[in-house]
Amino acid sequence: MYYFIVNPHSRSGKGMNIWNRLKERLDREEVSYEAYLTERPGHAVELTAMLTSPHHEDTDPKNIVVLGGDGTLNEVLNGLSMSAPVSLGYIPSGSGNDFSRGMKLPRNPEKALEFLLDSQRIRTIDYGILSYGKERPVHRRFIVSSGIGYDADVCQSLLSSRLKKLLNQLHIGKLVYLVIGIKRILLCKSADGCLMLDGVKKVNLKRIRFISSHIQKFEGGGFRFAPKADPSDGYLDLCVVSGVSKLRLTVLLLASLVGRHTSCNGVRTYTCREASLHTEKPLFVHTDGEVLGKQTDIVVRCVEKKIKFMC
């Protein structure tokens, strides 16, 4: 039995057409499934919490399959009860699809479904937790990456972008990250700050452009900010870009498309289990592309091999 959580709104509404095609195939092949369509932002968190609750009518081990973008996968991860026996599957229907890219899953939804139904393999993978807020701490899980600064600023701009819809209609949705990314280079602010790695190594930073923390190698629709990230190693791979001009940031971003930015001036990489960051000015923060407002103090940490993934 498969439980599908479908975001019909993903890829600017194309998610619904994709689901209709896959549903036909499931029915034809008499696969046993239940499907839940998300009706609003946050709904996938509620649906997953309901399906994995100890009070759910079926407490047997469950296969939950997400059809959506990285944002929907993030919501499912955040709704998941970690004590429930669940295996996750994923069919990409988003614009960026960095999770599929990192896991080397088929990016064509039909092929991804075929792969999932044929697959017998379970891989255990890590997830990250980003925390902020002193009086009322907030904890958000992530499975691709989180970031503070420029990368989160781009995610914030995408929320109100009409270009995303247009490019998705032209089947070149992932280009939206590149186009908005270049525009935001001109407008995005930097801040001084300091990073503490695993509570022992302190790094002072001037003019932080962004710091991304990775489970997967890619973010932003194919920027390979963490070429060495391994989703099952129990570590976060950090990409820190600071003290660079806007022109240099542009060059670094282009180099990161092929993972060649890591040896350039202004880029530092670290692996750690936990990192805390303080910035002197608030900067936008994201987890898997979902924006969490502006923060000055965040902590990220890695939870090792807690997610069972069908692949």
Ligand SMILES: Nc1ncnc2c1ncn2[C@@H]1O[C@H](COP(=O)(O)OP(=O)(O)OP(=O)(O)O)[C@@H](O)[C@H]1O
């Ligand atoms: N029915 C709905 N109507 C409007 N928004 C929805 C609905 N269901 C889910 N959402 C929201 O849609 C947002 C985007 O979804 P998702 O990330 O899956 O697709 P995407 O933006 O096309 O892909 P990507 O993140 O790969 O660019 C999520 O933040 C989710 O909360």
